[in-house]
Amino acid sequence: MSQRDVSDISRQIVDATGGLRMRRLRQAEWSRRLVRENQLRSSDLIWPIFVKDGDGAEPVASMPGVERRSVAGCVDAARQAADLGIPVIALFPFTDPALRDETGSQALNPDNLVCRTARAIKKAVPEIGIMCDAALDPYTSHGHDGLMDGERILNDESVEVLMRQSVIQAEAGADIIGPSDMMDGRVACIRSALDDAGLRDTMIMAYSAKYASAFYGPFRDAVGSNAMLKGDKRTYQMDFANANEALREAAQDIAEGADMIMVKPGLAYLDILSRITQELNVPAFAYQTSGEYAMIMAAAQNGWLDGDKAILEVLTAYKRAGASGILSYFAPKVAMALREAAG
Incomplete structure (x- = not known):
């Protein structure tokens, strides 16, 4: 022709x-x-931050550019987030192995690392939102999200601990509790515990569709649970081959009182995110996991792709799939880029 x-x-x-x-x-x-059609804004971002005891900062080797920060460093990060228009930071502790035990008892210490950090941030930067996870893996010596009997994860016994952990975190200043444990029934129990404690305004963002994924490795390095993890988490995290199950999980969490739900990981599960937002009509968030972060950073550092462009493309894909917001370690970098683009 x-x-x-x-x-x-x-x-x-x-x-x-x-x-x-x-x-x-x-x-x-x-x-x-x-x-x-879809606009990415600083107000769409939640910035996950790793906190450690002591002074200074420690780099996370598998997450170039990410550090474990001191309590004071987290306060500085909160100030930066507020200045950039990032509405929420999410706190994740690196717990001294000497403080870890079979029951994750540090989770119930009102003066643990997360609680001290939350109080410090609320005092210094009261306008920033704080999200804290309800899960035991940062505190257990076996690296699992719940209590164990031999090799079996105990659902109801774990939920009892998660209820108490959630109240302690909310009393310390957490505005959002993020149950990331994937135990059955935990959202209803946490909601009830918060209400009974007079914490009715504390929100719940349930990790509803949290898959047993290979993309969590660098995160586990950052919180110190990777080397401790015995076995895997497939008996409570979702099978990555399933989609309808995610809709059932999310619908159940909403019925139990979740204000928001989350899909984790994000990029490989955009179909799940899209279905949840379209079929359930509830605020849904995507977690750009540590593995996704590490892949982009590694490729960018090797010159295999333009990292800045890839970051914006992927985060916009989450918005296009229907995300109300995104948890991303790139949050401050993206917020600064958006500010510069706006002039």
Whole structure:
């Protein structure tokens, strides 16, 4: 077919569609922005931060650019987040192995690392939201999210501890409790415990569709549970081959009192995120996991892709799939880039 034939066909198509040329709106940056369907904003971001005891900061080797921060360093990060328009930070502790035990007893210490950090941040930066996880894996010597009897995870006994942990964290200043443990029935029990403690305004963002994934490795390095983990978490985290199960999990958590739900990991589960937002009509969040972060950083550092462009593309994909917000270690970098782009 000659170029003239192609041009003739193209004109016929344009004529048949009323003169429409889809590329017309793409020809300039201003026109692309004018008709853009999904906008990524700083207010869409939650910044996960790792906290440690002592002074200074320690790099997380498997997450280039991410550090374990002191309590004072977390306060500084909260100030930075507030300045950048990031509404929420999520706290994750690196617990001294000497303080870990079979029952994760440090989770119930009102003066543990997370609680001290939450109180310090609320005192210094009261306008920032704080999210804390309800799970035992940062505190157990076996690295699992719940209590164990031999090799078996105990559901109801674990939920009893998670209820108490959630109240302690909320009393310390947590605005959002994130049950990440994947025990059955824990959202209803945590909601009840918070209400009974007079903490009715404390929100719950349930890790509803949390899959047993290979993308968590660097996170486990950051909180110190990777080397301690005995076995795997497939008896309570979701099978990555399942989709309908995620809808059932999310619907159950909503019925039990969750204000928001989460899909984790994010990038490999955009189909799950899209279905939940479309079918359940509830605020849904995606967690850009440590493994996703590490992949982008490794490729960017090797010159295999443009890291800055890849970050924005992936985070916008979460928005396109329906996410109300995104937990991302790139949050401050993205917020600064968005500010510079806005002039």
